[in-house]
């Protein structure tokens with residue numbers, strides 16, 4: 001039975017914040033309602049995502065990692081959370097391995113603890129096939145840019161409808177990336193983020209990335225996340241934006257992604273079978289008990 005007080009750890013990865021629960025013994029009944037309560041910034045602990053540590057289904061892996069957005073929906077992947085997950089299981093002495101194999105709804109990822117508060121993760125491959133994002137590209141104007149396509153999507157930007165060229169990618173979870181020539185306003189991120197997150201062309205909704213390339217090695221990125229709104233950083237968003245930029249021939253194979261909450265490094269060799277590597281911070285903020 002779920003206890004009336006649930007111990008949790010508050011963590012963040014570049015300002016993307018999490019409530020992390022150890023449910024290895026299965027004593028907590030994880031429901032969408034519980035997640036929403038914990039993630040609430042006024043009545044709960046407050047978090048962009050709630051992360052759950054569970055035993056693996058396959059004995060060749062170390063853990064299962066479940067991810068819930070603040071709106072209570074369970075989702076496939078979370079990059080900043082993956083680094084915090086590795087920091088958490090080591091800190092809590094749930095493993096003695098620095099490199100672990102972790103099951104997610106999107107497949108197995110491999111975080112490696114590099115040093116205190118710093119983790120590198122093999123995030124698996126990126127997928128640009130629109131059907132697998134999923135994104136309905138039917139009837140849209142399409143252009144090939146390097147190794148990936150872009151699609152022209154009419155988007156209400158607040159003042160008028162603009163035909164924006166967008167890239168789409170899956171890191172296990174869905175992303176749309178806008179490549180902008182200048183930094184964007186808060187109002188633009190809120191308006192376009194809200195519109196695209198629930199756009200009918202994305203049947204599972206989508207995370208919306210606003211990428212501003214500084215040079216071949218560096219970009220600024222803001223992400224309006226599915227189920228959480230704009231966050232201070234999004235790890236899979238950084239992987240999606242960087243790999244789109246690399247595939248389009250605009251970026252080198254190692255990119256520094258600067259977010260409002262911190263900086264991540266993304267590496268990808270451009271081969272569709274190769275994994276995407278992400279490196280960055282993973283920090284414990286405090287321990288608490290949540291009263292039900």
Ligand SMILES: N[C@@H](CCC[C@H](N)C(=O)O)C(=O)O
Pocket residue numbers: 016048049069075076077078079080081173174207225226227228231233234235236237
């Ligand atoms: N913050 C995350 C992504 C969390 C899930 C995402 N909002 C989704 O719905 O797919 C990250 O660091 O990747």
